[in-house]
């Protein structure tokens with residue numbers, strides 16, 4: 070095991086502080102990212118579901134690990150996680166890089182939106198071994214360093230304390246800068262040690278893994294990813310979260326769940342001959358239909 074610990078920042082840290090550590094190490098621990106009320110809400114809503122699902126069935130998911138997805142269908146408290154400024158702010162900083170392109174002789178600039186990709190509560194039980202080290206942006210077949218940007222900023226919120234002994238997420242500091250040929254080794258990884266309510270915030274390109282649980286109790290984490298809005302959502306949010314539940318969330322969350330277009334109107338929906346922002350499907354509009362969408366507006 071690598072004996073350098075991950076950096077832990079207090080919740081009073083700034084987005085600049087968080088991004089500086091992530092840029093250097095690939096991830097950072099933020100103490101008390103969520104409030105006690107949110108933590109208890111998540112534990113109460115997700116705990117019973119985790120105890121009912123089947124164990125994982127393979128070496129990656131684990132065989133003494135339980136996983137529950139569709140988190141936004143199961144708990145409204147998930148909204149408090151994605152909107153935490155130190156998490157969302159880091160996602161804006163790493164993902165929303167403007168791209169220049171020609172539209173005839175006009176130079177245009179588009180900035181991708183951000184969307185929720187995968188959501189999962191992960192409960193690692195005693196006796197479970199470590200996962201292989203991996204990059205979660207593999208789902209997008211992301212290439213390093215070829216693409217020159219990040220696809221994903223993600224969090225794992227501790228719903229129980231995370232320790233070196235109970236399988237606190239293993240992270241390889243600095244591995245977000247590695248090319249695709251370099252092999253990750255467990256000896257290079259450090260465990261995420263943090264109290265319930267604190268969170269690891271890290272990049273999709275950072276090598277990490279669920280750790281071995283050598284303790285006598287389960288370790289529960291909640292992972293939510295914020296991804297580039299023009300990529301496919303890893304977990305199919307349109308099918309995972311019933312539309313009636315989506316309607317109950319504020320517009321910001323509806324858009325993060327995918328009822329949004331990434332400029333220039335990636336993900337459009339046609340209404341009366343007009344390509345439109347899919348959020349209009351959740352809105353009331355009059356006989357004339359929704360107003361035409363601005364293709365390049367930053368969302």
Ligand SMILES: O=C(O)CCC(=O)C(=O)O
Pocket residue numbers: 129191200205225236237238239277278279280290
């Ligand atoms: O639960 C963890 O600590 C990490 C799990 C993980 O990285 C994964 O399943 O992709």
Ligand SMILES: [Fe+2]
Pocket residue numbers: 203204205277278
């Ligand atoms: Fe992972």
